[in-house]
Amino acid sequence: MGKVLIVYATRSEETTGIANLIAEGVRIAGHEADVKKSVEIRDEEDLKGYDGYMFGSATYHGEMITGMKQLLFIAERADLEGKPGGAFGAYGWSGEAAGRIFDTMEHIYNMKMVSSGPLMLKASWVQGGLQAAQQYGKDLAAML
Numbered sequence: 227m228g229k230v231l232i233v234y235a236t237r238s239e240e241t242t243g244i245a246n247l248i249a250e251g252v253r254i255a256g257h258e259a260d261v262k263k264s265v266e267i268r269d270e271e272d273l274k275g276y277d278g279y280m281f282g283s284a285t286y287h288g289e290m291i292t293g294m295k296q297l298l299f300i301a302e303r304a305d306l307e308g309k310p311g312g313a314f315g316a317y318g319w320s321g322e323a324a325g326r327i328f329d330t331m332e333h334i335y336n337m338k339m340v341s342s343g344p345l346m347l348k349a350s351w352v353q354g355g356l357q358a359a360q361q362y363g364k365d366l367a368a369m370l
Contacts (some may be wrong), residue, residue, distance in 0.1 A: 227304060228277035228370030230258045232365075235264040235283040235291035239312035240316040240349050245357050248280055248314060248345075249291040251363020255368060259363070264293035269296075270304040277370050280363075281331065282314035290315070298330055303341035312362060314345040321346040339349035340365045 230252045249259035260276075264283075266296075267273060277336040281301070283294035308355045311331045315324035324344035332339045347364045 227231040228367070229275070230257060230259045230278040230280065230366060230370070231273065231281070232259055232261045232280040233264055233267055233297055234261070234281070234314075235284055235293035235297070236316070237284055237291060241282055241284045241314075242352075243349070244314055244316055244345070244355070245280070245282055245349055247356055247359035248312075248363040251360035252367045253361065253363075255364045255367030258323075258366045264291070264297040264314070267297050267300060270300055271306040273301060273306070278338070278366050279331070280312045280314060280366060281327050284315055284326060285317040285321050287322055288322055290326060294323070294327065302334065306331070307336040309337050310340075310366055310368045311335075312340040312345065314347070314359070314362065316347055316349060318348070322325040338369060340369070357369040
């Protein structure tokens with residue numbers, strides 16, 4: 227059984243819902259999932275001991291939340307190369323955060339990313355969001 231860390235940054239808690247649904251998908255697939263806010267990760271040691279990673283942030287004024295930017299700097303020192311990964315985010319208008327996180331994980335950390343790309347949802351409860359988020363968790367779990 228593998229273990230996945232899901233870390234997110236949010237302003238309105240919608241990204242929290244998406245993170246929890248992704249965790250459900252990981253668990254349905256038979257693996258463990260820990261869900262944490264970005265502020266709970268203080269250094270690279272907090273990222274160790276996991277087989278896969280999901281990072282997510284809401285998009286706010288075209289950018290990811292500051293807490294996620296800080297997490298990405300920490301993660302750069304965590305030796306995540308070759309680990310399975312995915313990125314997700316909630317958005318109101320544009321949704322750039324999930325793509326930027328995904329690209330950082332793939333090209334800077336050299337992680338093996340979920341083939342479907344980043345998961346971008348307006349909300350977990352809109353237009354099949356519940357199923358999409360759970361499936362994204364299952365997709366990462368299949369890579370473990």
